[in-house]
Amino acid sequence: MKRKVTLKQIAKELDVSISTVSKSLRNSLEISEDTRLKVQAFAKLYNYKPNNIALSLKNKKTKTICIIIPEIIHHFFATVISGVEQVANEKGYNVLICLSDESFDKEVINMEMLASGSIDGFIISLSKETQNRKDFHHLEEVINQGMPIVMFDRIANDILCDKVIIDDQQAALNATQFLIDKEYKKIGLLSTVDYVSVGKLRTEGYMKALANNNIPFKSNLVVKIEDMTAIEAEIDQFLVREKPDALFAVNELFAVTALKLAQKKGIKIPEELSIIGFTDGIISKFSSPTITTVSQNGVKMGAVAAQMLIERLEKEEEEEEENETYRTEVIETELIERESTL
Amino acid sequence: MKRKVTLKQIAKELDVSISTVSKSLRNSLEISEDTRLKVQAFAKLYNYKPNNIALSLKNKKTKTICIIIPEIIHHFFATVISGVEQVANEKGYNVLICLSDESFDKEVINMEMLASGSIDGFIISLSKETQNRKDFHHLEEVINQGMPIVMFDRIANDILCDKVIIDDQQAALNATQFLIDKEYKKIGLLSTVDYVSVGKLRTEGYMKALANNNIPFKSNLVVKIEDMTAIEAEIDQFLVREKPDALFAVNELFAVTALKLAQKKGIKIPEELSIIGFTDGIISKFSSPTITTVSQNGVKMGAVAAQMLIERLEKEEEEEEENETYRTEVIETELIERESTL
DNA sequence: CTGAAAGCGCTTACAG
DNA sequence: CTGAAAGCGCTTACAG
Secondary structure (H helix, E strand, C coil), X not given: CCCCCCHHHHHHHHCCCHHHHHHHHCCCCCCCHHHHHHHHHHHHHCCCCCCHHHHHHHHCCCCEEEEXXXXXXXXXXXXXXXXXXXXXXXXXXXXXXXECCCCHHHHHHHHHHHHCCCCCEEEECCCHHHHHHCCCHHHHHHHHCCCCEEEXXXXXXXXXXXXXXXXXXXXXXXXXXXXXHCCCCCEEEEEECCCCHHHHHHHHHHHHHHHHCCCCCCHHHEEEECCHHHHHHHHHHHHHHHCCCEEEECCHHHHHHHHHHHHHCXXXXXXXXXXXXXXXXXXXXXXXXXXXXXXXXXXXXXXXHHHHHHHHHHHHHHCCCCCCCCCEEEECCEEECCCCCC | CCCCCCHHHHHHHHXXXXXXXXXXXXXXXXXXXXXXXXXXXXXXXXXXXXXXXXXXXXXXXXXXXXXXXXXXXXXXXXXXXXXXXXXXXXXXXXXXXXXXXXXXXXXXXXXXXXHCCCCCEEEECCCHHHHHHCCCHHHHHHHHCCCCEEEECCCCCCCCCEEEEECHHHHHHHHXXXXXXXXXXXXXXXXXXXXXXXXXXHHHHHHHHHHHCCCCCCHHHEEEECCHHHHHHHHHHHHHHHCCCEEEECCHHHHHHHHHHHHHCXXXXXXXXXXXXXXXXXXXXXXXXXXXXXXXXXXXXXXXXXXXXXXXXXXXXXXXXXXXXXXXXXXXXEEECCXXXX
């Protein structure tokens, strides 16, 4: 079992100094062509690859970025990762993916662990628990330490850093307006509890759309689901109690759950109940009927986030400027009409 | 903007040597309690965290493992990642996730990049292209270099390393037998091209089930789909041409596609056509009707793979034994009955 | 043209 | 009890 070969070994074999080997391999003109070629041939033969860890220590950068997401099961986050990967790989960066599992503690542990030299910067979407506690000290620490962060989707407004979001409120407003235009009278909202930033914004969009059309807001038409295990029960009761003729759900899981429960009751979709979801995921595409949805364009979000992070990373090198200005990019959304609406 | 504090800085501030600081922080008994506490207090104040990169260089290990998957959109791979994450985090390892995008080149580049010191070991499921070319030199190189690899799901038999698989053939046999027991006469198979190892094995299981029951195998009842963009067209033609009364699909995408195309033609499911898929993903759970499927237990596969890798990593330290023996773990599957079969 | 030395941040065997 | 030195694998300014 041959171990990894190092500069030192090559130097010894060839009876030259480590410096000479290093320079030869980097094609330095300082070294005579003769030695250079000899070293290069030898290195190739032994399949020499510089040790990344040593390089990182030397250069003070790792060419690795980390994306922290709440969970991987949501198709949306998978698409964001794709976007990040594409851009990062193109620019020669590795991508480390961490799951916070919606847990504040796991988020903190992961960040602290990696902030200690392993990576150059973070892309993160906050866990529910973090949004609930509003405790962002781990983010602040990392930023103070000089490591850039880009937040996406589930962000914290108060933290100064680059951000990539969609206009959640506007998107929800548009979806709701779409239903209003179809003259539905009882438009229900399936949302999350308010501490999830995007849930809150989407709820606001829904309310704004109603207000714009002088439709009185009725709180009994809104379900705020906290406990994921109780989704079915809550939505089921809601359907029975309110008999809505249209529904706007803030994610695709809620949308499809409502769809299936309604079908079970013999409610025809979209004839008797129209449904719009959020997130253009695999569920919306493959349910029967397919679900009309607000597309979040996760790939683009990821790509833009990676772009912003890497730009900042590479800029830092040149000018260590103190007047940091942060940008917030808003990615456009679109309503994809499918079979669950008329 | 305070930069990361190092041992050197602490040593200077406190006017002691770097060694003393290092030992104090590691609670060495060599150091007087007095100095120890002083150093520790100071380190805490300045929020000192040892630099992981330096530690890695010193220790020759990174406490990071990498999982390479063909793509992240398939729910199955997402579940495997969850399993890996859980076990790895528990044991103090970071997980790096790389996407090969089903491309041989990306797989090679990713591996070479990371094999150079960034990580301690790999968990990998091969890209289609790699399986097609049967070129595994990158895997062999990494293994020769002394870095352990665990392969899962899409494996290469000839490569000597630990493996985690399901019994694809048996699982397919069971699923087919299930349909035979229901006395279906024209059981179709939706499979991939043969170079995808799991596709081939599942096809063999299907054939074996037929043989076991003395049912003649008819090649026109089998569709081998290569081009993902032509899925719909191929399945559509097949349904029209063969009018099967039952279908076994080797993944959930094929299953749901068949289901939707059949519905469009007014074929009732499961009354006129029963469908069984493979992979207990989100699609099978949320389609209407929900799809009966072979569950692959991705979380377990990931957990076992991580377990095997870390075990080997930690064993290596103790005994540098040469008589390597590799294990292949077979994870059990089960048939989850849902609405798409009677 | 070549090489010795310093340095990235850490640990640890060894001397005192 | 404390610290100087060597070393992990590399790069590069500097001497020769």
